[in-house]
Amino acid sequence: MQVFVFLTRRLIFAIILMLGVSAAIFFLINAIGNPIELMMAETPGMTGEVIERMKSYYGLDQPPLTRYLLWLGRLLHLDFGTSIVYNQPVGSLILTWGWQTLKIQVPAILIALAIAILFGVTAARRQHSRSDFAVMGTALLGQSLPAFFLGILLIFVFSYTLDWLPSYGAYSTRNPLGGSPTLDALWHMVLPVAMLTFFNTATLTLLMRSNMVDVLKSDFIAAMRASGIPERRVIYVHALRAAFIPMLTYLGLLIGLMLGTAPVTESVFTWPGLGSLYVAAIHQLDYPVIMGASAVIAFMLICTTLLTDVIYVLIDPRISLE
Amino acid sequence: MTDQTIASHTSRPKPLPKPAKGIWRQGWQRFTRSRTGMLGLVLVMLVVATAVIGPFLAPFDAHDQSPMLDPGAKAPPSWTHWLGTDRMGYDVLSRLIYGAPTALAVGLGAMSIASVIGVLVGGFAGYRGGTTDEVLMRFTDFFLVIPMFVVILAVVRLLGVAIVNTPFESVPYLNLGVIILLIGVFSWAPIARMTRAEFLRLKNQEFVEAARCIGATSGDILFRHILPNALPSLVVIVALGIGGAVLAEAMIGFLGFGDPAAVSWGQLLYFNYEALKVAPWASLSPGLAIFITVLGFNLLADGLTDAFNPRAKV
Numbered sequence: 001m002q003v004f005v006f007l008t009r010r011l012i013f014a015i016i017l018m019l020g021v022s023a024a025i026f027f028l029i030n031a032i033g034n035p036i037e038l039m040m041a042e043t044p045g046m047t048g049e050v051i052e053r054m055k056s057y058y059g060l061d062q063p064p065l066t067r068y069l070l071w072l073g074r075l076l077h078l079d080f081g082t083s084i085v086y087n088q089p090v091g092s093l094i095l096t097w098g099w100q101t102l103k104i105q106v107p108a109i110l111i112a113l114a115i116a117i118l119f120g121v122t123a124a125r126r127q128h129s130r131s132d133f134a135v136m137g138t139a140l141l142g143q144s145l146p147a148f149f150l151g152i153l154l155i156f157v158f159s160y161t162l163d164w165l166p167s168y169g170a171y172s173t174r175n176p177l178g179g180s181p182t183l184d185a186l187w188h189m190v191l192p193v194a195m196l197t198f199f200n201t202a203t204l205t206l207l208m209r210s211n212m213v214d215v216l217k218s219d220f221i222a223a224m225r226a227s228g229i230p231e232r233r234v235i236y237v238h239a240l241r242a243a244f245i246p247m248l249t250y251l252g253l254l255i256g257l258m259l260g261t262a263p264v265t266e267s268v269f270t271w272p273g274l275g276s277l278y279v280a281a282i283h284q285l286d287y288p289v290i291m292g293a294s295a296v297i298a299f300m301l302i303c304t305t306l307l308t309d310v311i312y313v314l315i316d317p318r319i320s321l322e
Numbered sequence: 323m324t325d326q327t328i329a330s331h332t333s334r335p336k337p338l339p340k341p342a343k344g345i346w347r348q349g350w351q352r353f354t355r356s357r358t359g360m361l362g363l364v365l366v367m368l369v370v371a372t373a374v375i376g377p378f379l380a381p382f383d384a385h386d387q388s389p390m391l392d393p394g395a396k397a398p399p400s401w402t403h404w405l406g407t408d409r410m411g412y413d414v415l416s417r418l419i420y421g422a423p424t425a426l427a428v429g430l431g432a433m434s435i436a437s438v439i440g441v442l443v444g445g446f447a448g449y450r451g452g453t454t455d456e457v458l459m460r461f462t463d464f465f466l467v468i469p470m471f472v473v474i475l476a477v478v479r480l481l482g483v484a485i486v487n488t489p490f491e492s493v494p495y496l497n498l499g500v501i502i503l504l505i506g507v508f509s510w511a512p513i514a515r516m517t518r519a520e521f522l523r524l525k526n527q528e529f530v531e532a533a534r535c536i537g538a539t540s541g542d543i544l545f546r547h548i549l550p551n552a553l554p555s556l557v558v559i560v561a562l563g564i565g566g567a568v569l570a571e572a573m574i575g576f577l578g579f580g581d582p583a584a585v586s587w588g589q590l591l592y593f594n595y596e597a598l599k600v601a602p603w604a605s606l607s608p609g610l611a612i613f614i615t616v617l618g619f620n621l622l623a624d625g626l627t628d629a630f631n632p633r634a635k636v
Contacts, residue, residue, distance in 0.1 A: 013460075020464050025473060032480040140358065140624070144617035146569055148576060149609040152591070152598065156606065160599045260469040264573045278472065279577055282479045294472050301467050 003313055014306045021298045022075075023068065026291065030064045035287035039084070058084070058288070071291065080292035085284045090292040093277060098296070100170055101266070101273035104189055105258055108196030109251075115201045117244075120208025121235060127213055135205060142202030147261065151195040151268035158191060165191050168270035192269045199265075200254060207250055211243035218242075245316050252308035256301045349554060349629040359625010365618030373422035382413040384420035384585045389413050396601035408590070408604035409597045418611055420585040425615055428502055428571040428586075429564035435506025436567075437560055440513025441549070447514070448521025449544060455518070462514045470508035471570065477504060478579045497581035501574055505567050516559050520552035554630035558623050565619030572612045587612050 032038070036055045055061040058081075059070065074081065080090035123135040159167035166172070166188050171181065215221065216239060224234045258265075262275030270276070274293060281289035343351075353359050381402070382389070389395075389403060390411025399406040405414035447458035481500060485491050493499075524530060525548060533547050574580055575588020576595075587608040594604035 017464060017467060021468050024468060025476075028473060029476055029480060032477065032484045038480055038483045140621070141617065144565070144620045145613055146572065146609075146616060148573065149613055152595065152605060152609055156598060156602055160602075256467070256469070260471045261573065263472065263475065264576060267577060279475070282475055282579075285480070285483065290476055294469065294476065297469050297472055298467070301469055305467060 006313060007310060010306055010309050014302050018299060018302050019072075021302070022072065022295050025294050025298065026068050026071065027064065029287075029290065030067075034060060035285065036060050039285040039287065058082075060287075075295065080295075081288035083281075083286055083289050085281070085286040085289070090288050093289065094274065094292055094296055097272060097277040098274045100271065101259075101262055101275065103170075104192045104196060104271065104273070105255075105262075107189070108193050108200055108258075109255070111193070111197045112200035112204055113251075115197070116204035116208045117240065119201075120205045121212055121240065123205075123209045124212035124216060125235070132209075135209070139202045139205045139209075142198060143206070145199075145202075147195055147199040148264045148268050150198060151191070151265065154191050154195055155268070167191070170272050192265070192271055195268070196258065196265060200258070203250065203254070204247065207247055208243065211246050212239065215239045215243045245312070248308050248311055252304045255304045259297050259300055262297075345551075345554060345630075349626075353625050353629035356625040356628040358621045359628055362618050362621025362623070362625055365614055366622055369422055369426065369615050369618060372419055373426045376419035376422055380416040380419045382416040384412075384416060386413070386416070387411040396597055396604070398601075399603055405607050406601065406603040408594050408601065410593055414590075414604050414607055417585055417590055418587070418607055421587040421590065421608065421611065424498070424584050424586045425568045425571070425612075428498070428505065429568045429615075429619070431502040432505035432509065432567035432570075433560050433563045435503065436510040436513055436563060437556070439507070440510035441517050441556070443510070444514035444517025445521050445544060445549065445552075448518035449525055449540075449548070451522075458514075459518065462511045465508065465511040468508065470505075471573065474501065474504045474508065474570075474574060475577065475579055478574065482579075495581060495584055498584045498586075501571055501581065505570050509563055509567065509570075513556065513559055513563070516555055517552060520555050521548055524548045524551055554626075558626045558630065561619050561623035561626055565616040565623070568619070569612065569616050 029035075034055070036051060036058065040051050040054075052061070059067065062070070071081070078091055080094065082088065083090050083093055086093060119135050119139075123132040126132050155167045158165045170188050171185050172188075216235075221234060221239055224238060225231070229238075259274075262273060263279045264275070265271075266273045266275035267279055274297070277289065278293045278297075280286070281293065353363075377384075381404075387410065389397070389407045393400065393403060393407055395407055395409055395411045397403060397407045403413050403415065405418065408414050408417070443458055443462065447455040447462075478497065478501060482497065485496070490496060530543060530547055533543050538547070571580070571586065572588035572591070575586045576591045578589075578592045580586050580589040580592070590608035591605055594601065594608075598605045
């Protein structure tokens with residue numbers, strides 16, 4: 001019952017947050033000027049009549065508040081409007097491009113988690129040893145290495161110097177690798193996934209190590225060791241479970257960070273994902289896409305925070321529900 | 323040599339007990355023992371020195387495209403052009419040096435704005451408590467989840483179009499100023515949370531009660547008694563924030579939304595990234611400059627954590 005009340009409260013807060021974020025994005029962008037007028041300012045030879053017709057076609061002749069409510073109402077039906085540049089429904093654009101984003105982000109998170117657990121646990125078990133120092137040092141450096149610069153370095157080394165991997169795109173336009181489109185797609189994923197993985201691994205490893213160091217000092221671990229449970233089981237089952245819980249908060253933040261910086265990381269590899277769609281839309285002032293993509297990114301961020309809270313409550317019985 | 327003999331004759335007054343070392347001096351002592359912190363300090367000083375004296379030593383002016391004629395664009399490093407020339411015919415080393423003041427202006431400017439908002443919101447929430455606290459913290463949560471980078475890109479681009487043919491067009495560095503303002507406005511949330519936590523911890527301590535007893539005003543208590551004691555924790559988070567702000571501006575520049583009038587490392591990357599294959603020096607050196615600056619501030623923050631909250635780390 002208590003859990004139910006807690007989750008309902010979080011859900012209501014998430015909905016309010018979503019409304020707030022969407023309103024902030026909408027009014028911030030609209031405060032600057034009418035999107036159609038701004039778009040046409042860069043296109044010479046547009047008469048006032050054409051501009052008026054375009055405004056009414058895209059429903060942009062209404063006052064901002066009406067437009068916000070209309071936009072919100074259509075958003076509830078998953079109708080994001082029509083892209084001015086592509087002349088396609090924004091919803092389907094977001095789906096196709098968003099799939100490409102997930103294709104590199106999800107593997108990057110999973111691989112990073114595996115590496116972080118492996119290295120974090122190893123470093124924690126041999127605290128202050130040489131391997132601990134090496135792991136910590138690499139992670140500290142990695143934390144400060146901007147993901148997009150790492151991507152540039154990877155392209156420089158593996159695409160241009162060694163000529164092993166493709167430097168851009170999600171697939172070859174002709175002659176896919178080994179004649180197989182699947183293999184070709186995987187081949188294109190290697191560098192972007194490597195970049196994102198390295199970026200994720202650094203902080204995750206540092207956190208894993210410090211949580212593990214704490215847990216290994218606790219009494220229940222000593223008790224388990226004393227009762228003769230195999231060391232491997234103590235560490236990888238019992239200690240790991242306790243050390244992993246605090247990482248969830250960071251994992252939520254990390255997913256937000258990755259989505260938020262997707263415009264940059266995807267631009268490095270000209271990866272056809274949500275971030276690239278967004279950057280292109282901003283360059284071309286494709287207003288419905290700007291609004292739709294930023295709303296989707298904000299929605300995903302809020303869902304992540306909500307999900308983190310829910311998982312927390314479900315797996316950690318020690319959490320008090322206020 | 324006579325000093326000693328004289329000293330031995332006169333009876334020396336008993337030395338006064340040394341005053342207890344303050345929080346800052348103690349912190350500095352611990353900081354000097356942190357290897358990562360000292361390395362960070364050295365890197366940050368390097369960037370600051372480049373920003374302050376670099377422009378006087380730079381071999382070429384920031385807007386001097388004359389190398390376009392002599393070694394030509396994308397020329398490899400040589401004795402005249404230590405880091406080569408770039409796609410637009412600029413001397414890479416000079417552009418790199420002129421990028422340092424921009425990076426620091428962004429980092430310090432954005433974090434000053436963020437600190438003022440963060441300390442005011444967090445301090446007020448922590449000191450007042452109750453409903454004020456609840457409302458302000460929900461407001462802060464809102465700023466924590468808003469995808470700052472995505473919003474800044476859209477605002478900067480649209481503003482760039484909107485100001486054409488208006489008096490704003492002639493304001494120097496308006497674009498850069500807007501970027502600094504927006505980064506600041508979207509990054510105060512962590513500072514507010516930290517300030518709130520510190521104010522909650524400090525407001526019931528004895529020295530605050532003592533100050534209240536001798537009739538100090540609320541403003542006095544907040545700004546002269548609580549805030550100075552909360553500063554050590556805030557310094558850490560601000561140092562981290564400076565690195566983050568520099569990185570954010572670099573990413574905005576890299577996507578081509580930077581200030582066309584300013585020389586910034588992100589923009590150097592934007593202009594030269596296409597030529598990575600033929601002129602790698604022009605893209606790799608600004609990238610390295612961003613890395614060194616961000617690394618410097620992150621390590622500095624690490625050292626400051628060692629210095630001020632040694633228990634926060636294992």
